Amino acid sequence: MQRIGVFVCWCGSNIAGTVDVEAVSEALKKEPGVVFSTNYQYMCSQAGQDIIKNAIAEHKLSGIVVCSCSPRMHETTFRKTAAAAGLNPYMVEIANIREQCSWVHKDKLTGTEKAIILGRTAIAKVNLNAPLTPGESPVTKRALVIGGGIAGIQTALDIADAGFEVDIVEKQPTIGGKMAQLDKTFPTLDCAACILTPKMVDVAQHEKIRIFSYSEVESVSGFVGNFTVNIKKKARYVKEDVCTGCGLCTEKCPQKNVPNEFNLGMDNRRAIYIPFAQAVPKVATIDPRYCTMLKTGKCGVCSKVCTAGAIDYKAKDEYIEEKYGAIVVATGYNPISMEKFDEFAYSQSKDVITSLEFERLTNAAGPTAGVLLRPSDHKHPKTIVFVQCVGSRCSGAEKGKEYCSKICCMYTAKHAMLTRDKYPDTDVYVFYIDVRTPGKAFDEFYRRAVEEYGVHYIKGMVGKVSPQGDKLMVQASDLLANKQLHIEADLVVLAAAIEPDASARPLATMLTASMDTNDFFTEAHPKLRPVESPTAGVFLSGTCQGPKDIPETVSQAGAAAAKVIGLLAKDKLTGNPCVAHSNELMCNGCSSCERVCPYGAITYEDKEFRMPDRTTRMRRVAKVNEAVCQGCGACTVACPSGAMDLKGFASAQIMAEVDAICK
Amino acid sequence: MKVSYFPGCTLKTKAKDLDRYARESAAALGVELAEIEAWQCCGGVFSMATDEIASKLSCVRALADAAKQGQPLVSVCSACHNVLKQTNHAMQTDETFASRVNNYIAPDAPYHGQTKVLHFLELLRDEIGWDAVRAAVKKPLTGKKVGAYYGCLLLRPSKTMAMDDPENPKIIEDFIRAIGAEPVIYPYRNECCGGYVTIEDAALSKKKSMQVLDSAQGAGAELLVTACPLCRYNLDKNGEGKLPVVYFTELLAEALGLKED
Numbered sequence: 001m002q003r004i005g006v007f008v009c010w011c012g013s014n015i016a017g018t019v020d021v022e023a024v025s026e027a028l029k030k031e032p033g034v035v036f037s038t039n040y041q042y043m044c045s046q047a048g049q050d051i052i053k054n055a056i057a058e059h060k061l062s063g064i065v066v067c068s069c070s071p072r073m074h075e076t077t078f079r080k081t082a083a084a085a086g087l088n089p090y091m092v093e094i095a096n097i098r099e100q101c102s103w104v105h106k107d108k109l110t111g112t113e114k115a116i117i118l119g120r121t122a123i124a125k126v127n128l129n130a131p132l133t134p135g136e137s138p139v140t141k142r143a144l145v146i147g148g149g150i151a152g153i154q155t156a157l158d159i160a161d162a163g164f165e166v167d168i169v170e171k172q173p174t175i176g177g178k179m180a181q182l183d184k185t186f187p188t189l190d191c192a193a194c195i196l197t198p199k200m201v202d203v204a205q206h207e208k209i210r211i212f213s214y215s216e217v218e219s220v221s222g223f224v225g226n227f228t229v230n231i232k233k234k235a236r237y238v239k240e241d242v243c244t245g246c247g248l249c250t251e252k253c254p255q256k257n258v259p260n261e262f263n264l265g266m267d268n269r270r271a272i273y274i275p276f277a278q279a280v281p282k283v284a285t286i287d288p289r290y291c292t293m294l295k296t297g298k299c300g301v302c303s304k305v306c307t308a309g310a311i312d313y314k315a316k317d318e319y320i321e322e323k324y325g326a327i328v329v330a331t332g333y334n335p336i337s338m339e340k341f342d343e344f345a346y347s348q349s350k351d352v353i354t355s356l357e358f359e360r361l362t363n364a365a366g367p368t369a370g371v372l373l374r375p376s377d378h379k380h381p382k383t384i385v386f387v388q389c390v391g392s393r394c395s396g397a398e399k400g401k402e403y404c405s406k407i408c409c410m411y412t413a414k415h416a417m418l419t420r421d422k423y424p425d426t427d428v429y430v431f432y433i434d435v436r437t438p439g440k441a442f443d444e445f446y447r448r449a450v451e452e453y454g455v456h457y458i459k460g461m462v463g464k465v466s467p468q469g470d471k472l473m474v475q476a477s478d479l480l481a482n483k484q485l486h487i488e489a490d491l492v493v494l495a496a497a498i499e500p501d502a503s504a505r506p507l508a509t510m511l512t513a514s515m516d517t518n519d520f521f522t523e524a525h526p527k528l529r530p531v532e533s534p535t536a537g538v539f540l541s542g543t544c545q546g547p548k549d550i551p552e553t554v555s556q557a558g559a560a561a562a563k564v565i566g567l568l569a570k571d572k573l574t575g576n577p578c579v580a581h582s583n584e585l586m587c588n589g590c591s592s593c594e595r596v597c598p599y600g601a602i603t604y605e606d607k608e609f610r611m612p613d614r615t616t617r618m619r620r621v622a623k624v625n626e627a628v629c630q631g632c633g634a635c636t637v638a639c640p641s642g643a644m645d646l647k648g649f650a651s652a653q654i655m656a657e658v659d660a661i662c663k
Numbered sequence: 664m665k666v667s668y669f670p671g672c673t674l675k676t677k678a679k680d681l682d683r684y685a686r687e688s689a690a691a692l693g694v695e696l697a698e699i700e701a702w703q704c705c706g707g708v709f710s711m712a713t714d715e716i717a718s719k720l721s722c723v724r725a726l727a728d729a730a731k732q733g734q735p736l737v738s739v740c741s742a743c744h745n746v747l748k749q750t751n752h753a754m755q756t757d758e759t760f761a762s763r764v765n766n767y768i769a770p771d772a773p774y775h776g777q778t779k780v781l782h783f784l785e786l787l788r789d790e791i792g793w794d795a796v797r798a799a800v801k802k803p804l805t806g807k808k809v810g811a812y813y814g815c816l817l818l819r820p821s822k823t824m825a826m827d828d829p830e831n832p833k834i835i836e837d838f839i840r841a842i843g844a845e846p847v848i849y850p851y852r853n854e855c856c857g858g859y860v861t862i863e864d865a866a867l868s869k870k871k872s873m874q875v876l877d878s879a880q881g882a883g884a885e886l887l888v889t890a891c892p893l894c895r896y897n898l899d900k901n902g903e904g905k906l907p908v909v910y911f912t913e914l915l916a917e918a919l920g921l922k923e924d
Contacts, residue, residue, distance in 0.1 A: 342830030345850060398822065466850030468881060473850075 009043035009068035056085040063126040088131035095122035124660035132577035139225040147330035149177020151542025158561030160208035174279035187445035223628035224537030237286035243310035245282030249302035267367035335496035340399040381490035391497035406547035408495035578648035579629035586643035589620030593635035601628035667729035668696035671743035678892035684912035722750040735779040741891035801920030803843025810884030811835030842918035851878035872901035
């Protein structure tokens with residue numbers, strides 16, 4: 001039998017106003033196991049805590065119940081108090097008689113009655129509590145950043161600057177991500193490359209950072225502080241440490257007709273290529289889908305011209321296994337496919353392009369060297385129609401996405417403004433549902449496009465784009481003038497919605513990190529823990545968590561780095577002892593628990609059991625990894641034989657609580 | 664293969680060609696179009712009113728009849744097909760509607776949308792197959808530049824009709840290729856011809872039709888094909904002889920060598 005002490009808090013008048021605290025402590029005195037019961041004005045104060053400590057010593061208490069506020073508020077406080085008095089902290093239970101009792105009742109009698117029931121419930125539970133000891137696990141002081149766009153770059157730099165080792169895994173041959181493809185950045189209009197490429201160089205030169213480019217994460221095991229990650233380094237057929245990045249091979253390669261991904265297929269590259277001039281690492285990569293040598297064994301031009309001797313046609317994929325304490329997901333986004341939006345004739349005309357393609361068309365390093373020319377006939381477009389929200393804010397999401405892609409209003413304003421600035425003879429129309437420009441200096445930027453640059457902003461959507469001769473007939477509605485518009489355009493630019501990169505979904509499965517219905521990673525708390533995944537040790541950076549512009553991405557990247565640094569700074573991690581455990585004698589190895597476990601904490605092992613007839617038998621039983629288990633309790637509900645139970649929240653304890661309420 | 668066939672009123676009057684060539688072509692391709700007994704008008708348009716069932720009863724009778732035979736129900740007219748498919752969809756998804764209809768017409772077995780509704784084009788694509796059509800062609804229409812005119816009723820509402828991409832369809836283009844001709848893709852092929860507006864405001868209907876014809880002619884079409892009698896009427900009447908407009912079944916019959924010159 002426990003020796004339980006009950007401590008009822010007044011919380012000034014917060015509780016005492018609607019609960020007769022004296023009556024509560026008197027009533028609870030009579031409960032089974034209770035040997036001491038009192039009340040005090042502020043139980044969380046030093047004086048209040050001393051009352052608890054003294055009572056533990058004086059009455060040799062083995063468990064205590066504090067009737068006060070929510071356990072979120074002061075459970076830790078009272079656990080520390082108990083521990084200071086030599087009592088196991090997990091022998092403390094909190095009965096919330098503030099938010100869930102006194103604050104909802106106006107009538108003191110009802111409030112008091114309810115407070116007594118809640119106190120009785122906590123007492124019933126403490127009667128079955130057992131002391132728990134949290135486990136400890138070591139921390140590997142190295143972080144993995146998945147994705148080498150601006151989010152991954154910033155996170156890696158911040159972690160590395162704090163003195164920890166970081167590896168970046170990037171599936172493309174170079175880091176830089178989408179930002180490397182952009183021309184100017186809103187709202188300051190500084191050139192994307194000018195602010196990004198120095199950071200890329202910093203990453204390459206940082207002694208604490210390793211870049212695994214052209215690589216992908218193959219598998220992840222382990223748990224917070226102790227992840228083991230298998231990384232596949234795809235064969236690039238060029239020795240990274242030998243290649244000087246001179247680019248001679250990329251000029252001599254006879255295979256000239258490979259669509260250039262970096263320019264979104266608007267021009268061609270060779271089968272051996274360096275994505276762009278400032279690529280990091282600046283080494284060539286052979287595209288095995290197009291290389292004649294790799295496909296037929298005949299050619300070998302690149303190998304002949306390479307003075308460094310870096311070409312290796314026999315290269316194979318390599319696998320590297322590495323341990324990490326923390327993992328940051330920075331997998332980024334892609335514009336959605338325009339396949340389902342053929343009312344805009346994207347597949348029917350070369351002159352209907354996406355905004356990212358427009359970026360390349362206006363970029364000095366792009367296919368037209370920054371001169372705005374139509375893809376079809378390389379003429380200067382005189383009338384340009386921008387269509388916003390293509391695939392964003394689609395109700396019902398039959399096609400497209402229900403969410404706002406957030407960045408399109410600003411980059412469209414930028415495109416419109418820059419076009420009018422460079423080519424004042426161009427008519428520019430922007431069709432919008434709403435213009436959304438919350439952000440520092442954002443609305444001012446948009447107003448400049450309208451007021452100073454004379455961009456025609458029209459509220460309404462484009463219904464159809466019809467290619468006719470060398471023109472694009474744009475049929476649209478002007479909602480404010482309530483009329484239909486027909487515009488003869490030379491170029492139509494679609495602000496395509498953005499969606500998480502396709503690699504995010506399989507990665508989430510590997511990491512047992514949760515995602516929302518749109519495949520954005522879910523944060524542990526939308527407001528209070530925005531850069532942490534609910535899976536311990538996994539952090540989120542950039543657009544993998546939701547649409548974001550560059551300033552926001554960089555802030556979040558820094559925040560994720562701070563969380564990683566906080567984790568890696570620890571030598572050992574204290575676990576939560578309220579985790580699941582399996583009673584091996586009752587477990588029948590059915591795998592129900594493993595299937596529902598969102599954290600991958602349950603494994604199976606074959607164990608030898610002694611049978612009543614003195615023989616031994618091998619049986620498959622569940623085993624919980626206590627460092628991975630988050631104590632959610634899903635397995636305890638799924639287990640058909642009742643073998644799974646949660647320490648500190650055992651089924652017997654919950655039932656005792658229910659019985660106490662119903663008494 | 665035997666399928667139930669719902670011709671519809673217009674195919675018995677104004678659009679006899681659409682009907683005749685469909686039957687002959689189907690027979691040549693090994694499909695018997697068995698006209699269901701005592702069919703009635705499809706209702707003409709699928710009423711958006713959800714509180715009345717009267718205009719949809721004849722469709723359900725036809726659908727239930729096909730279900731009794733255990734055959735898919737085929738129609739050629741875009742409008743009939745549209746009403747049949749939408750009614751069938753309502754019988755599958757709208758329980759209140761289905762129970763009211765079943766209570767009223769009291770069929771032998773309650774009908775819940777089990778019949779597969781096919782447009783003749785779907786019959787060609789999904790049941791017969793383009794390869795089989797190609798193989799049966801005796802007089803390929805080589806070199807003929809044909810524009811497909813879809814109109815609205817064939818493809819929309821796209822979720823219910825589930826026939827093709829409403830913005831960039833290809834079923835008629837594939838058909839044109841199968842009979843050896845060359846499809847001409849033009850942007851207005853899925854725009855409205857003016858439809859029933861022609862009764863109320865002929866000028867507006869004319870404007871819509873001309874947009875379609877101009878667009879097709881601009882893209883180099885010599886001829887338009889359609890599956891809809893009303894589309895053909897509008898395009899013909901308003902076309903000022905710009906482009907000939909024929910039913911797709913007529914071209915099919917021609918390619919299969921069934922049409923007497």
